[in-house]
Amino acid sequence: MQIGIIGSGKVGRALGAWFAKTGFPPLFASRNQTHAMEAAQMAGYGAKIATTTTLVKECEVILLALPFDEIGNALEPAREHLAGKTLVDATNPISPDHRALVIGHMHSGAEEIASKFPTAKVVKAFNAVFAEVYAGQKAQIDGRAITIFFAGDNSHAKATVREMITKLGFDAVDAGPLANSRYLEPLSLLNIHLGRVLGFGTEMGFSLLRTPKSLSK
Numbered sequence: 001m002q003i004g005i006i007g008s009g010k011v012g013r014a015l016g017a018w019f020a021k022t023g024f025p026p027l028f029a030s031r032n033q034t035h036a037m038e039a040a041q042m043a044g045y046g047a048k049i050a051t052t053t054t055l056v057k058e059c060e061v062i063l064l065a066l067p068f069d070e071i072g073n074a075l076e077p078a079r080e081h082l083a084g085k086t087l088v089d090a091t092n093p094i095s096p097d098h099r100a101l102v103i104g105h106m107h108s109g110a111e112e113i114a115s116k117f118p119t120a121k122v123v124k125a126f127n128a129v130f131a132e133v134y135a136g137q138k139a140q141i142d143g144r145a146i147t148i149f150f151a152g153d154n155s156h157a158k159a160t161v162r163e164m165i166t167k168l169g170f171d172a173v174d175a176g177p178l179a180n181s182r183y184l185e186p187l188s189l190l191n192i193h194l195g196r197v198l199g200f201g202t203e204m205g206f207s208l209l210r211t212p213k214s215l216s217k
């Protein structure tokens, strides 16, 4: 599985380095290719850079790790190559001060991406865990795995994303159809508020407690 990451900032670099370490060296793209190059060097294991269009052409799975309002600019030139690709949406449509969603709660950023790029298979995931957790490459806190919820409408794409989450050691929970991104995007704001405003810090995450019967969900 070739993973491509659009956005070489905090999330892109951290997840890219972790994927590389688990055997999936990604292709990185960014607005500024120097940043993509830094991300690839930091990741190692043969990670490389590409233009966004080449990345979309060459990768089956594309992680969106850029500001939500830049997604159109980034993907439009690559539109014709998006057919059948799994777009993993780690973004959050939040205001510049990180205090409010600019889309919600009757709609979501992920659904907006899917309606703009309907030939791609969009899966929401990785959006409600701090980049610092990804950078630390620890999916557990005090012996308990952090839950990463994912939502999407294509079962094949969701199975791929579940595998990506599980490979890193997180607890992957299928949160249903893509429309349920309406619940997952607000979760990111709760995460930010707890971590950065209420003093829990960034080494935290949500964990879904459930009975053994529903552990595989």
Ligand SMILES: NC(=O)c1ccc[n+]([C@@H]2O[C@H](COP(=O)([O-])OP(=O)(O)OC[C@H]3O[C@@H](n4cnc5c(N)ncnc54)[C@H](OP(=O)(O)O)[C@@H]3O)[C@@H](O)[C@H]2O)c1
Binding pocket: 006, 007, 008, 009, 010, 011, 012, 029, 030, 031, 032, 033, 035, 036, 052, 064, 065, 066, 067, 068, 070, 071, 073, 074, 090, 091, 092, 093, 094, 126, 127, 128, 129, 130, 131, 132
């Ligand atoms: N930070 C977190 O803890 C966290 C956690 C989960 C989800 N998220 C979400 O993940 C996304 C990225 O967050 P971040 O903290 O990693 O942001 P960041 O550090 O600011 O990085 C954003 C990256 O996106 C790139 N970019 C911007 N416009 C682009 C375009 N048109 N084409 C290609 N690349 C473009 C930037 O490129 P240049 O480097 O070239 O400027 C930069 O590398 C956001 O949507 C955020 O809400 C963040």
